[in-house]
Amino acid sequence: MSQYYSGKRSRNFYLNDGKEFRLSRSKIENFLNCPRCFYIDRKLGVDQPPGYPFSLNSAVDTLLKKEFDIHRKKQEPHPLFEKYSIDAVPFEHKKMDEWRETFKGLQYHDGASGFLVTGAVDDIWKNSQGELHVVDYKATSKNGEVNLDADWQRSYKNQMEMYQWLLRHQPDGFTVSSVGYFVYVNGRTDLDSFDEKLEFDVKIIPYKGDDSWVGQALLDAKKCLDSDKLPSATEGCDYCLYRKSVQDALTPFIDKK
Numbered sequence: 001m002s003q004y005y006s007g008k009r010s011r012n013f014y015l016n017d018g019k020e021f022r023l024s025r026s027k028i029e030n031f032l033n034c035p036r037c038f039y040i041d042r043k044l045g046v047d048q049p050p051g052y053p054f055s056l057n058s059a060v061d062t063l064l065k066k067e068f069d070i071h072r073k074k075q076e077p078h079p080l081f082e083k084y085s086i087d088a089v090p091f092e093h094k095k096m097d098e099w100r101e102t103f104k105g106l107q108y109h110d111g112a113s114g115f116l117v118t119g120a121v122d123d124i125w126k127n128s129q130g131e132l133h134v135v136d137y138k139a140t141s142k143n144g145e146v147n148l149d150a151d152w153q154r155s156y157k158n159q160m161e162m163y164q165w166l167l168r169h170q171p172d173g174f175t176v177s178s179v180g181y182f183v184y185v186n187g188r189t190d191l192d193s194f195d196e197k198l199e200f201d202v203k204i205i206p207y208k209g210d211d212s213w214v215g216q217a218l219l220d221a222k223k224c225l226d227s228d229k230l231p232s233a234t235e236g237c238d239y240c241l242y243r244k245s246v247q248d249a250l251t252p253f254i255d256k257k
Contacts, residue, residue, distance in 0.1 A: 013045035014225040020109065023221070025119030025162045028214075029155055031221045034234040043225050048239055060139040060185055060200070061122065065100070068123055072096075084204045086181070088125040091132060096124070106166040113218040121163045125181070134163045134180040134209075139200075141187030146203055148182065156182065157207060165211035178208050 014021055023042075030048075031038040041047045071078045072090035081088060098104050105120035123135035136159060140146060148156060160180045168176045185200040224231060233240035 014042050020116050021114065023115040023117055023218075024105075025117075025159060025166075028117070028162065028217060028221065029158055031224065032158065032217065033155075034237040034240060035224050035231040036233050037237060037239050038221070039224055039227075039231050056198075057139045061137050064137045064183060064185070065123065080183075080202065080204055084206075086125070086127075086204065088127040088133060091124040091126040093124075099124075106163065106170065108166055108169040110215075110218055112215065113222040115218055115222065117162075117166060117218065119159075119162050119166050121167070123183075124167070127177070131175050131177040132167060133177050134160055134167060136160055136163070136180070136182050138182055138184045139187070140184070141189060143189070146184040146186050146205070148205060148207060157209065160207055161209040161211040162214060164209050165214045168211070178210070180207050180209055181205065182207060 027038070027042065030041065037048060068078060068090045072092055075089050075092060077086070077089050080086075093099075099106050099121050100123075102120050105118045107116060107118045109116050121134060122137045125133045125135055127133065136156070138146075138156065160182070164176055164178070164180060167174055182205040184203045184205055186203070188199045188201060191199060233244065
């Protein structure tokens with residue numbers, strides 16, 4: 001764990017000194033999940049220990065981008081578009097690589113909250129009416145069909161809606177469709193052998209997003225960080241529960257000092 005987590009406080013935390021503060025899509029999701037953990041991270045400078053990287057998922061993501069880029073260059077539909085009756089081609093734009101880059105991505109300075117909001121999109125498609133569709137790649141391995149029905153997948157939908165919101169606020173004046181697409185690949189485990197390759201079933205799932213919550217969420221996050229009061233622990237938050245359990249376990253030893 002030491003190579004991923006130094007135990008040191010981050011210098012990138014909120015000082016409320018009038019300067020522009022960068023807030024990524026993932027940090028906004030953290031706020032939605034638990035304002036207390038968000039406050040400890042962005043205000044006090046102590047982030048949650050990161051999980052280990054999902055290298056196979058990253059490999060799938062990279063290969064999907066390369067595959068769709070072939071059709072982007074030719075400005076032709078991907079073969080899957082016909083199967084799913086999608087009237088579009090991968091969107092060609094000079095900033096496409098930048099929008100995909102983790103530490104750049106789509107960016108917008110939100111005047112109401114003062115945050116520089118960022119998010120790295122996987123892909124964008126353009127239909128024949130000139131509308132843009134936000135696209136997100138997902139990889140898993142499970143029995144049965146993949147879908148978006150689980151409660152924990154609300155974060156996937158929030159992610160899609162954040163990207164739609166960011167794309168709508170670009171200076172180019174894009175027309176962004178409320179319909180986005182998840183390219184969901186599912187690793188097959190029903191084969192007789194591995195044979196030095198992992199096979200996937202690919203499914204494209206349309207999702208109609210609603211980004212009307214984003215503006216208020218940013219204002220709420222700003223209010224949270226402006227406060228000098230630590231938010232209450234969030235029920236069901238594993239990190240809050242862990243910190244409370246450690247505190248309870250250490251209290252008898254601390255009291256003896």
